[in-house]
Amino acid sequence: DGGITQSPKYLFRKEGQNVTLSCEQNLNHDAMYWYRQDPGQGLRLIYYSQIVNDFQKGDIAEGYSVSREKKESFPLTVTSAQKNPTAFYLCASKRGDKSSYNEQFFGPGTRLTVL
Amino acid sequence: AQSVSQHNHHVILSEAASLELGCNYSYGGTVNLFWYVQYPGQHLQLLLKYFSGDPLVKGIKGFEAEFIKSKFSFNLRKPSVQWSDTAEYFCAVNAGGFKTIFGAGTRLFVKA
Numbered sequence: 398d399g400g401i402t403q404s405p406k407y408l409f410r411k412e413g414q415n416v417t418l419s420c421e422q423n424l425n426h427d428a429m430y431w432y433r434q435d436p437g438q439g440l441r442l443i444y445y446s447q448i449v450n451d452f453q454k455g456d457i458a459e460g461y462s463v464s465r466e467k468k469e470s471f472p473l474t475v476t477s478a479q480k481n482p483t484a485f486y487l488c489a490s491k492r493g494d495k496s497s498y499n500e501q502f503f504g505p506g507t508r509l510t511v512l
Numbered sequence: 513a514q515s516v517s518q519h520n521h522h523v524i525l526s527e528a529a530s531l532e533l534g535c536n537y538s539y540g541g542t543v544n545l546f547w548y549v550q551y552p553g554q555h556l557q558l559l560l561k562y563f564s565g566d567p568l569v570k571g572i573k574g575f576e577a578e579f580i581k582s583k584f585s586f587n588l589r590k591p592s593v594q595w596s597d598t599a600e601y602f603c604a605v606n607a608g609g610f611k612t613i614f615g616a617g618t619r620l621f622v623k624a
Contacts, residue, residue: 401555428610437521439602440614447610455611487556491610498544498563501612503556 400424401504403488408509410482418473418507420488427493429471430501433457434485443486446471447493475509482511514539516605518615525593526623533588533618535603545586546604546612547577556602562586573597595624 401422410416422429428447432440442455446465460479465471471490475482485508489501519534537543547559560571567579577588586603603615 432614437616439516439518439616442611445610489556498561498606500546500558500561503548505555 401488401490401502403486403504403507405507406505408507410509410511412511413477415474415476416482416509418475418486418488418509420471420473420504421469422471422488422490422502422504423469424490424502425468426490426502427468428491429465430489430491431455431461431463431471431473432487432489434487434506440487443473482509484509514605514607514613516603516613516615518601518603518618520618521616522619522621524621524623527595528592529622531588531590531593531597531620533601533603533620535586535588535615536584537586537603537605537613538584539605539607541607544606545577545579546606547571547575547586547588548602548604548614549599550602550617551599559588559601593620593622595622598622 404419430445431443441457443461444463446452449468452463452465462474487506488504491501492499515538517536544563546561548556549559550556560569562569562579570576575590579586601618604612606612
C-alpha cells in the first residue's frame with residue numbers, strides 16, 4: 398500500500414530545543430516537499446528536494462534544515478532559530494519528471510507544539 | 513511573484529445548495545491548476561487538475577472546475593453539496609518545474 402508516512406502525529410517540545418520530523422514515502426517519487434500549514438495562510442513551502450542529496454530552500458526556510466540521503470526519506474529539523482515553530486507540518490512527494498501537471502501526494506502531517 | 517487568491521475563507525451552505533469557490537492566480541504564462549481537499553482528519557488529496565485541453569475539468573465526488581484564461585481564474589463548482597463535503601479546499605498553481613503555489617484555503621461547512 399503506497400503512500401507517505403509522517404511521524405509522530407503530535408509532537409511537543411520545549412522552547413530552544415531542536416526537533417526532527419520524519420517523512421518517508423514508498424511511491425518511488427523523486428521530488429519531496431515540506432510545507433507549513435497555518436490557519437488562514439494555506440500551505441507555505443519550507444524546503445523541497447528534486448533528487449537525492451539535493452534540496453532547495455522554499456519561501457520560509459529560515460530556522461529549518463533538511464537532508465535527503467535516501468530517496469524514500471526527507472526529514473525536517475525545526476531548529477531553535479525558528480521564531481514561531483508551533484504549526485502543522487505537511488510532507489509531500491511528486492513524480493520526479495519535469496511535468497508540472499503531476500500532482501503532489503501528501504502525508505497525514507505532524508502537529509508540533511512548542512511550549 | 514506568483515500568487516494564488518481564494519476569495520472566501522469560510523463558506524457555510526445547507527445540503528443541496530450549489531457551491532462555487534473562487535480562485536484567481538497571478539501568472540501570465542502557461543499554468544497547471546489544481547484543487548486539493550482536506551477532509552477532517554484526513555490527508556490532503558487531489559480533487560481535480562487542469563493542464564491542457566477542455567477548460568472544464570471534472571474531478572471526484574461530482575466536483576468540477578472551469579479554467580478561464582482571460583480572467584486568470586479556476587473556480588470550483590458542485591451543483592448540490594452534501595454534508596460529507598465539509599472540508600478545507602485549496603487552489604494551487606504550478607507554472608513549470610517542481611514548485612507549486614497554494615492559496616490560503618476555503619473552509620466549507622455544510623449543514624445537514
